[in-house]
Amino acid sequence: MIHDNRADAIAATLANEVARMRAGERLPGVRELSKRFQASAATVSDALARLASHGLVRTEPGRGTFASGPKRTSEPDYSWQSQTLGPARVDAERASRLGSYGSGEHLPLSWGYLSSDILPxxxxxxxxxxxxxxxxxxxxxxxxxxxxxxxxxxxxxxxxxxxxxxxxxxxxxxxxxxxxxxxxxxxxxxxxxxxxxxxxxxxxxxxxxxxxxxxxxxxxxxxxxxxxxxxxxxxxxxxxxxxxxxxxxxxxxxxxxxxxxxxxxxxxxxxxxxxxxxxxxxxxxxxxxxxxxxxxxxxxxxxxxxxxxxxxxxxxxxxxxxxxxxxxxxxxxxxxxxxxxxxxxxxxxTSQAWPRHLGRLRAALTERRNALLASLEASLPEATVATRPTGGLHLWAKLPTGTSTSQLTDAAYRAGLLVGDGRHFFVNEPPAPFVRLSFGAATPAQIAEGVRELGAALRGLTSTE
The missing domain is CATH 3.40.640.10 (Type I PLP-dependent aspartate aminotransferase-like (Major domain))
Incomplete structure (x- = not known):
């Protein structure tokens, strides 16, 4: 599931405005809202979809989005489900992080797949x-x-x-x-x-x-x-x-x-x-x-x-x-x-394209791993990397004792950067603060930019303590 804080914020703002509108009154178009909120059309569409799911607006293809007016039905009561379902098996917070890649505006410095430019x-x-x-x-x-x-x-x-x-x-x-x-x-x-x-x-x-x-x-x-x-x-x-x-x-x-x-x-x-x-x-x-x-x-x-x-x-x-x-x-x-x-x-x-792709992929991933290591040395010297990976997509970085990885990754998210919170990689409490950084979904230039942002976020947390 995509968890987009930007879409949440836009939806909250529009919900307040829709509450003051008459039933049937037309909302501005997606292009106008994108310009107003300085957000992508996809993010604005996501926000409008959230309003529609709550019955606050209705969308008519080819005409636009309209306020639904005051609700006449009572709020649904789902309390019975919690008793019937019993204890949850799956850790919801860990699950929300696994498939979360933010919006198109986030720089993916922790993501388990390859960027489109190195796919066949x-x-x-x-x-x-x-x-x-x-x-x-x-x-x-x-x-x-x-x-x-x-x-x-x-x-x-x-x-x-x-x-x-x-x-x-x-x-x-x-x-x-x-x-x-x-x-x-x-x-x-x-x-x-x-x-x-x-x-x-x-x-x-x-x-x-x-x-x-x-x-x-x-x-x-x-x-x-x-x-x-x-x-x-x-x-x-x-x-x-x-x-x-x-x-x-x-x-x-x-x-x-x-x-x-x-x-x-x-x-x-x-x-x-x-x-x-x-x-x-x-x-x-x-x-x-x-x-x-x-x-x-x-x-x-x-x-x-x-x-x-x-x-x-x-x-x-x-x-x-x-x-x-x-x-x-x-x-x-x-x-x-x-x-x-x-x-x-x-x-x-079985195609000839497959070995060619793997050859290009080996070169691209090696370059990006090297870019990530160099960027950490230059912009985040506080991080310690014990293993220099020779394959895969990820690098495991230990941060200074006392660092709150949840606060750091949240601050990075607000800055438009996706970073893996090390807590989610342990069954029990982590022995030290770690973050997972990935080099397969970002270019070398993006990696350098992302590590600079992460370094700034870490030092921002330190300065407020």
Whole structure:
């Protein structure tokens, strides 16, 4: 959900004005309101939509927006819902941050996708046009996915195509895997800090969450062993390559130890391999899946990250009864991923355009990571970066002790800058103030501007204390 404070402010101002208008009186047009509020047309339209949702205005296409007049109905009473629903599983504040990218006026210095200028948009347009003419794009596929796409994905993991389940992006894959592999009330262990979407997926599945610290070499194995003994957890959630938010890569020795621990405790490892195609080197670290012949590793991968956020396409790869259960349970969610989306994905991944795109992407992300590191050194020397990422999209910065990250990120938002509050990457209280900064959604010039703004916001907070 997009949370736009600017649209909220405009809606509040217009609501006061509409309250003084007669029923049927016409409001100024979007262009006039955009000029008055110095906001984009999209932001003004969002504000008007909020007024319409509350019954304050009505929109007549081709004529304009009109005041509805005083309400004659009583305010709805939703209090019964809170009692009927019971306690919420999902952390609403964390969830609101996960999909929030502000308005088009915000500079995205924390965002989990690529900017349009480094996406293969022309290739996707050409491939989509061709795929739309294929009759297979408008026919049902098997619930597990189209045979061609499953073969393409399986080849990347040295897996059997029968072990591949196509899903609508990595986030759906995480939710589906956690819900299927464990019963509600069971425990999942995550590395700490970790991807907030994985925490939400576990909450949505009704799982308890325990966390184990990680460092530059990934999850600390000795601490993981102790937590497995304590909790009897049967799921371990890991990002072995370019973890979000730290950028850490699980070391070779820890990879072997983690798989051994999973075997000892009869546990599954959900391997979130979201950044496989975002490595700066031509060959990323091999997936854990290839080192595990006994089905302990269940891999979730996505193509929405390297190809396009709008291409909701990913896969779960699992062997044995777990894979069979995942594929059998699929029809409870939906019958299949859109066949058109699958045709586009298969065509893109087998085209000559794909390796060309990945080569350009490696160069662009390396440049932007370097720009972010240089900007922090120049404009935010108070921040400490422990890991220089070699892939992915994110950089994890520690701020001076006592910094309120919630106040800082709120101040940055008001200044038109999106920054990730480090609190949302921890299951429990953060051990220190952190922020997540991202380099995939902004140009080097925008990164420099954004870090200057963030430095000014941090020093503004310090000067008022």
């Amino acid at each position: 948009q022309e290739d996707l347009q050409r491939i989509t046009s061709r795929a739309a003419k294929n009759p297979r794009s408008w026919s049902m596929t098997a619930p597990a996915g189209s045979p061609e796409l499953r073969r393409v994905i399986a080849a990347q993991y040295r897996a059997d195509p029968a072990d591949v389940l196509v899903v609508s992006g990595g986030q759906q894959g995480l939710v589906f895997a956690m819900r299927t592999l464990a019963e509600p009330g069971a425990t999942v262990i995550t590395e700490s800090p970790s991807y907030p979407g994985a925490i939400l997926a576990a909450q949505s599945a009704g799982l308890s969450i325990a966390s184990v610290p990680a460092d530059a070499d990934g999850i600390i194995v000795e601490r993981l062993a102790g937590e497995l003994e304590r909790t009897k957890a049967r799921i371990i959630y890991l990002q072995p390559s370019f973890a979000n938010p730290t950028g850490a890569v699980l070391s070779a020795s820890r990879r072997a130890a983690v798989i051994e621990l999973a075997a000892t405790h009869g546990a599954f490892i959900i391997e979130d391999d979201w950044a496989r195609h975002l490595a700066f080197a031509q060959q990323p670290p091999p997936p854990l899946f290839g080192d595990d012949p006994h089905g302990h590793v269940v891999t979730v991968t996505t193509f929405s990250k390297p190809a396009s956020p709008g291409l909701r396409l990913g896969a779960i790869i699992a062997r044995g009864p777990a894979g069979e259960r995942l594929r059998a349970s699929r029809t409870a969610d939906d019958l299949c991923v859109s066949p058109l989306t699958q045709e586009i994905g298969a065509a893109l991944l």
